[in-house]
Amino acid sequence: MNGADIQLWTAPTQVTVSDGESNPAAIASRALQLRSREQHQIASNFEAGNYEMASSFVWMRTMALLKKQLASLGIEFIGELLQRPDIDEYSEISTAVSDAEAISLARDLGIITSVQTMRLLHSQQVVTHFAAIDNDPSLDEDEIMTREEAIGCLRVCVQGVLGQETVSVAEDFKSFRSKLETETFTLQSPEIVKLFSSPYFFMRTAISILLSLFKTGKGAQLEHTARNANLIIPHYWEQLKAPERWQIGQAYAQEFSEGRKESVKGLHAVLVSVGGFDYVPENLRSSTFVQVASSVIAAHQGMNNFYNEPAPMSELASLGTSIPSPALAKCMTAVLCVKLGNSYGTSHAAQEPANRVLGSLSKERWYYYFNERLGHDRVILSKLRDTRCQGRWVSIVQTLGLEADQISDKNIKALFNSTVQNDMAKLSSVALRLMDKALGS
Amino acid sequence: MLQPVLVSFRDQTTGRIHDLLADEGLACAQSQNILSYFAGALLNYKEEGVEFFPSIVLCNSIDEFLKTFPGSVSHQIGSAPFQPESGPQILKDCAPLSGPNWYIFIERPDEDDILRYGIFTYFRLPTAIPLHEAVTIDPDQFSVLIRKASTNTIDVRGSKGSLLTLIFSTVREQVVSSEDISQFAERCCKAVNEENIHEEFLRYFSRLLEASLTSCHGTILACGEELNIADIEEMQDAVEVAPKINFFEAFSQFKTGETAESILTLQRCEDLLNGFLKCDGIILFDASGCISAYRVFFRPTKVEGEDAPKIVGGARRRAFEGLKGLIGKNLDSVLFRSQDGQTLFCGEDA
Numbered sequence: 001m002n003g004a005d006i007q008l009w010t011a012p013t014q015v016t017v018s019d020g021e022s023n024p025a026a027i028a029s030r031a032l033q034l035r036s037r038e039q040h041q042i043a044s045n046f047e048a049g050n051y052e053m054a055s056s057f058v059w060m061r062t063m064a065l066l067k068k069q070l071a072s073l074g075i076e077f078i079g080e081l082l083q084r085p086d087i088d089e090y091s092e093i094s095t096a097v098s099d100a101e102a103i104s105l106a107r108d109l110g111i112i113t114s115v116q117t118m119r120l121l122h123s124q125q126v127v128t129h130f131a132a133i134d135n136d137p138s139l140d141e142d143e144i145m146t147r148e149e150a151i152g153c154l155r156v157c158v159q160g161v162l163g164q165e166t167v168s169v170a171e172d173f174k175s176f177r178s179k180l181e182t183e184t185f186t187l188q189s190p191e192i193v194k195l196f197s198s199p200y201f202f203m204r205t206a207i208s209i210l211l212s213l214f215k216t217g218k219g220a221q222l223e224h225t226a227r228n229a230n231l232i233i234p235h236y237w238e239q240l241k242a243p244e245r246w247q248i249g250q251a252y253a254q255e256f257s258e259g260r261k262e263s264v265k266g267l268h269a270v271l272v273s274v275g276g277f278d279y280v281p282e283n284l285r286s287s288t289f290v291q292v293a294s295s296v297i298a299a300h301q302g303m304n305n306f307y308n309e310p311a312p313m314s315e316l317a318s319l320g321t322s323i324p325s326p327a328l329a330k331c332m333t334a335v336l337c338v339k340l341g342n343s344y345g346t347s348h349a350a351q352e353p354a355n356r357v358l359g360s361l362s363k364e365r366w367y368y369y370f371n372e373r374l375g376h377d378r379v380i381l382s383k384l385r386d387t388r389c390q391g392r393w394v395s396i397v398q399t400l401g402l403e404a405d406q407i408s409d410k411n412i413k414a415l416f417n418s419t420v421q422n423d424m425a426k427l428s429s430v431a432l433r434l435m436d437k438a439l440g441s
Numbered sequence: 442m443l444q445p446v447l448v449s450f451r452d453q454t455t456g457r458i459h460d461l462l463a464d465e466g467l468a469c470a471q472s473q474n475i476l477s478y479f480a481g482a483l484l485n486y487k488e489e490g491v492e493f494f495p496s497i498v499l500c501n502s503i504d505e506f507l508k509t510f511p512g513s514v515s516h517q518i519g520s521a522p523f524q525p526e527s528g529p530q531i532l533k534d535c536a537p538l539s540g541p542n543w544y545i546f547i548e549r550p551d552e553d554d555i556l557r558y559g560i561f562t563y564f565r566l567p568t569a570i571p572l573h574e575a576v577t578i579d580p581d582q583f584s585v586l587i588r589k590a591s592t593n594t595i596d597v598r599g600s601k602g603s604l605l606t607l608i609f610s611t612v613r614e615q616v617v618s619s620e621d622i623s624q625f626a627e628r629c630c631k632a633v634n635e636e637n638i639h640e641e642f643l644r645y646f647s648r649l650l651e652a653s654l655t656s657c658h659g660t661i662l663a664c665g666e667e668l669n670i671a672d673i674e675e676m677q678d679a680v681e682v683a684p685k686i687n688f689f690e691a692f693s694q695f696k697t698g699e700t701a702e703s704i705l706t707l708q709r710c711e712d713l714l715n716g717f718l719k720c721d722g723i724i725l726f727d728a729s730g731c732i733s734a735y736r737v738f739f740r741p742t743k744v745e746g747e748d749a750p751k752i753v754g755g756a757r758r759r760a761f762e763g764l765k766g767l768i769g770k771n772l773d774s775v776l777f778r779s780q781d782g783q784t785l786f787c788g789e790d791a
Contacts, residue, residue: 256569261570264570284699
């Protein structure tokens with residue numbers, strides 16, 4: 001059974017604007033979430049050739065709407081899904097959650113499709129580059145956003161967000177989340193059958209929901225959650241990647257430290273049934289690493305990233321070279337963001353602290369990254385299709401002295417081999433295949 | 442010649458421990474005997490004149506037992522024959538090492554009759570689950586915790602939740618309940634308005650009071666909203682704490698940052714509470730989780746008539762009865778803890 005065929009929740013598939021539509025005025029007129037005045041202004045700016053201005057406005061409105069919708073699920077829940085311990089109920093979603101995180105999350109929750117996700121991530125890079133202050137027009141008058149880039153951005157924003165009558169999380173997702181705390185499933189429950197045949201990120205999301213419910217649930221809610229966790233997690237444990245296993249162990253340690261005995265009992269039962277106590281960290285030091293690594297990624301994906309990356313990257317390097325295992329995946333993504341940069345270059349000042357962290361990583365830790373993380377690392381996979389990022393990736397990986405037979409997944413092995421052989425075309429195509437898989441296409 | 446009559450608690454203690462072990466699914470005479478030994482020995486265990494309050498866990502495997510406890514560390518100190526005669530050696534070796542963060546373990550032997558013993562600890566933030574609650578997290582893993590709960594009380598609890606409270610006293614005992622402490626803690630948190638951490642703070646504060654009262658020699662805690670000692674005629678002899686010891690503020694900082702500094706701040710408050718508990722007199726709390734005064738002495742302003750009910754007990758008990766009269770006027774609630782562990786709560790609308 002193909003996981004992409006049966007999914008527990010899916011994004012709306014009605015077409016608001018076809019992929020072939022390239023008339024800005026026609027596309028803008030479908031942006032139901034915008035006032036007609038705003039639609040006209042967008043069209044006029046396109047006519048006047050003000051592509052950066054039009055795209056920045058469209059992008060800003062799209063992200064604001066998307067984040068508003070995500071916030072309606074509860075900001076703490078969003079923090080749990082993103083595995084960001086620094087996000088609490090007082091966090092302001094517009095600043096706490098980066099655009100890329102919001103896009104990725106929107107995919108996980110069935111707000112947008114996998115193709116829209118890829119296109120939005122691409123548009124984000126384009127828009128942030130041209131809106132950044134280091135893109136000084138007086139230095140290079142010819143470096144402007146092209147009409148095609150602007151139309152592409154407008155079209156995907158309308159298709160995924162602005163053109164939807166209501167931007168909302170998939171109903172199936174909401175119902176599943178609610179049932180996890182109000183019903184006890186069995187292996188025959190339709191939701192469970194669908195979940196087990198869905199792409200990996202559904203399981204990852206389901207685990208995040210369960211862990212979030214463990215933290216907030218009480219009484220009967222908590223009992224349903226504990227029973228459902230004891231059904232779902234052991235059944236899927238063998239397929240779970242290490243970051244998700246660490247997430248469960250981390251939640252146990254966190255709940256223990258918070259003194260929530262009933263939640264601890266529920267999580268304990270899960271860990272006993274899978275023999276997962278090796279994934280319970282000895283302390284909560286990893287939270288700090290995750291927090292700083294997240295700020296590196298956010299700086300990298302935000303405006304003026306070349307200026308904003310050095311400070312959090314230096315902070316990450318100063319936390320010490322022994323990165324706790326639960327935080328390793330996130331920290332490696334953060335360091336690779338800085339090292340690979342984007343199609344416009346890298347942040348020079350952030351390279352030295354990034355090199356310090358990279359220098360401290362053993363081969364085992366790189367194998368961990370390849371085997372457990374890279375296949376689902378949307379941030380890095382999206383970079384591996386860009387020529388300039390590819391070059392930097394190759395120069396890093398080729399010096400590591402890793403062996404392909406230590407890598408278990410065949411696609412990741414193919415990606416590794418194409419890297420070692422400097423085969424950029426193959427690297428692009430494997431990265432695309434992996435990205436499709438990570439997005440559940 | 443008349444034979445002296447000897448009365449011992451041994452039979453009762455051993456019998457009850459036998460029942461507890463049966464409820465926990467263990468039939469083992471030596472486990473029963475060694476726990477009975479500790480039940481008596483922990484009541485007043487001293488080394489070089491210093492009293493120790495060790496918590497002892499009897500389990501089948503310390504490694505399995507500690508899986509439940511994140512960040513746990515154990516050190517084996519020695520081994521000995523699996524019999525009650527090894528008890529003194531275990532206490533001699535381990536009791537001086539034990540304390541609020543280190544506990545004693547005894548691992549039952551597999552095949553030979555040699556037990557292993559030592560000490561263990563686990564990663565304990567101020568809000569972490571205390572040992573006596575954590576032993577019940579894994580009911581399938583046999584373990585029994587024995588500890589001194591007050592001057593004359595020994596608690597024995599098993600992983601399946603069985604609890605035996607041995608009170609070495611000859612007076613008719615009231616049921617000792619942790620409910621009283623929780624009720625009092627609730628009153629001390631009544632004015633904490635921050636909903637998001639109110640529940641967490643209450644849980645922390647209850648556990649703190651319970652742990653602190655366990656090791657104190659008896660006290661009275663009183664709580665009042667917007668309390669002003671100057672207005673209370675009966676409480677003119679007091680040491681006001683200025684600024685107040687604000688547990689809630691320290692707790693909020695800890696929850697916000699979980700920095701080393703915030704943990705130390707909270708621990709400093711806890712240390713001071715334990716210091717106040719060593720002093721005579723009443724400790725006053727307000728409803729926002731603050732200590733506002735200690736060494737407070739209650740002096741009745743009117744002489745009781747002959748028809749007033751007779752109060753049985755010492756000065757502390759008499760003070761408690763007197764304070765009851767202030768509830769609803771100046772005070773919201775009072776918690777009494779006698780030297781022998783009796784705990785009484787009295788509060789408005791309680």
